Amino acid sequence: MNKKKSPWKSLAMALAFTAAAVGGALLRDQADVGLPISNLGTDQSLTIFASKDLEPDIPEGDYFYYLAELLKDKFVEPVKDDQKLAVGAARGMIASLGDPNASFMNPEQYKAYLLGLTGDYEGIGVELKFEYSKTAMAQLEKEDAGLDPADLVPKLVVSAVVPGGPAETAGIRPGDQIEAINGRYVLSTDSVLKFRAEAKAIRTSKADRATIDLKLRDLQERAKNGTTPMRAKDLAVLGTTGEARIRWVRAGQSHEASIPKRRTTWQPVSKMPDGTIRLTLIKGAAKQLATAIGNAKSVKLDLRNSTQGDSTEVAKCLAVLAPDGSYGEFVTQKGNKPVPLTIKGGRKPPLAIQIVADGSTRGAAEILALALKNKLKVPIQGPPMAGERVLVEASPLPDGSGYLLPTSTYQFATKASGAQKS
């Protein structure tokens, strides 16, 4: 043996042994975990899925298990993937809420949704929303209208257009209603009522039976040539090739155009020639906003055409614009403890803010505007905003689909007056 052992050599050996042990432990980690979870995404919901025993036992769980086993055992076709049963359950539960802000999205739709949060759009470059017709709702309440809840089909309405995107270029604007797509009209409660009224008029007309029969048959054919608003939305916002033939109405006037589908990018912040800053609360908005404002003493924010939003950007943008403090709270209708919207590390030098908004200011943008208005008395120019202050949470499911769940609404409460209406 070498008697003159260098201390450096011993240290290197000790290090090598330690490294070997740590390497072994790391490899063991991998053996125990299996494939990395990261290929499923990093969302918290998925981390929960990957770990066992986190969900407590509930009778509904046993019930689901029993039904799933029954189907796997008895259904005429083999059930190859029982995850699709769980995904089906999610779809059923979300649909049962009957909430236009809650939605289930298949993998393709969910992917497009997540892309939209970062400003990347497919299709013709629009944000679409489902809107229930107020006249139809009123008619539903009148008993003899012959409407039942199943007849309630929402209208498909443009909530925002990607600046410079194909839809905007073709002339589509927020507030427009999509009336037809690719030659099929978009079904809505209004169209159901219209067809009914037409059928009644034909039936009670003085024409002979053969003519009435013919006219009703023609009406039936026309009624069949429709598509649901949900499917119409997919046709407009999914895909990056080909085109969609869209007919839209604004103020009673119909317009029609073939609009190409392609990938478009929406910048969260853009500075107009007059210095106004157009802001949409997609990912990265706060960072760009800070750069755009710089050392300015005043800023004019244009929050129109802003519906898509990442709720985490609200607080970040507030911190760029406003000093520390409490800016209202998020509440539920279940009596949960309100969650305050608090800013820490906010802006120190004073900033005079002006806001321009209208009916196309929704969700995250509307919450931001209200927080500034109520706390700092920031003036808001323009017609009323959309009145949508719902905070929506996205959750992925193992097959790549996902769902949106409204979790709270924003309100600004002062100790003296309670909730303020804006």
Next chain:
Amino acid sequence: MKKLLHLVLLVVAAAMCFSLGFAFRDLSKGRMPTAEPISRLLGPKAKAPQATATQVFKHTFNKILRDYYKPVDAAELKYAAMQGVMGALGDPHTVFMEPKGTKEFMKETSGNIDFVGVGARLLPDELGARVMTVFKSGPASRSGVMPGDLVVGVNGKAVAGLEIDKIVSQIRGPEGTEVTLNLVRAGGAKVELKMRRAKVIAPTVDGFVVDGTDIGYLMIAQFSENSVAQFDTVVQDLEAKKIGGLVIDLRNNPGGRLETAVELLSRFVADKLVVKMKFRDGKEQVERTYGDQLHAFGYPVVLLLNEDSASAAEIFGGVLKDYGLATLVGDHTYGKASVQNVWFLSDGSSAKVTIAHYFLPNGKDIARRVDEEGQYLSGGIKPDVEVALSLAPGTVFGDIRFDNQLQKAIEVIKNKRQ
């Protein structure tokens, strides 16, 4: 040499450290390391540690219940989830029924359509309502109402010009109360008949001789347990009236018991294949008609079918068509082609699950296919003579004045007799 030994020792020591690190998780928990994690690493690629379907379900269920900003009824949410589970299979006949729906379903399939009334089927008429059939041993039958009578008033109030639904709702009322019908008989005689409303059972089979013809009309509303006896009675009655042709109306017949259809088919054909059912496990089962129940129909038989004729009704129609025993008139049928079984669940709900596909004697698959908008593409039984029902008002099944499909059926019979 010494150097080499030194190196080997070093490598062995390092390997031991490595193993120690690898097994540390086991050792620290006081158990012996096993080869299992190594095989997990080196063995065939393990699957991603995906949560089980039940965990995914529980997570979503809990999340919606906990995080949705409005109160949610846990039971309703559970039912919606189970509907979604069944919906995920893409088969419209595999459905979840909550307790209320289960009760209704059981009532429907028990075979009796019962309600409180006087027990008569009415047709619209300009002067009020015309009595199409009178149910045996019902209040109307007992007090002497006859088919063909014209209802011109209810409780002394004229009903001319009213829609048929309004007239029916005036005649109906609480069990045990009285109602008076003002009738005009075929010869023009006016009669007033008083009767006490009672629970009546609408027969699933009904029939009469079509006005101005010698052709019988027999309607099967659904295939239930008592349909066979009712069918035999109605056929007997019609044959006593010397009919020279029979129209069997299966329009809007949603099906029912397969056994009943088999028994009725045994009147037409002896010991022949009705359907072949294929189950999940590859097992096949066949239904055949009986050999000893043949009835001599000495006249042409025409079936009326439409898109709401499904299941047992399609089998009945398809079998008679395949053996060339009847001419089919109307629209194509629904295209069900599958057999369901019902499982009752712990909370009073039930699961109706498709357990087999069936094929008619000619082996053709009649399963309904729809496009992505849910519109019919193909499937069902195609009639021999296609004719769409008139959409004009007043068209009622079995009313020879306006029912153009029945008119066509009678024309077919007349042509056959020539």
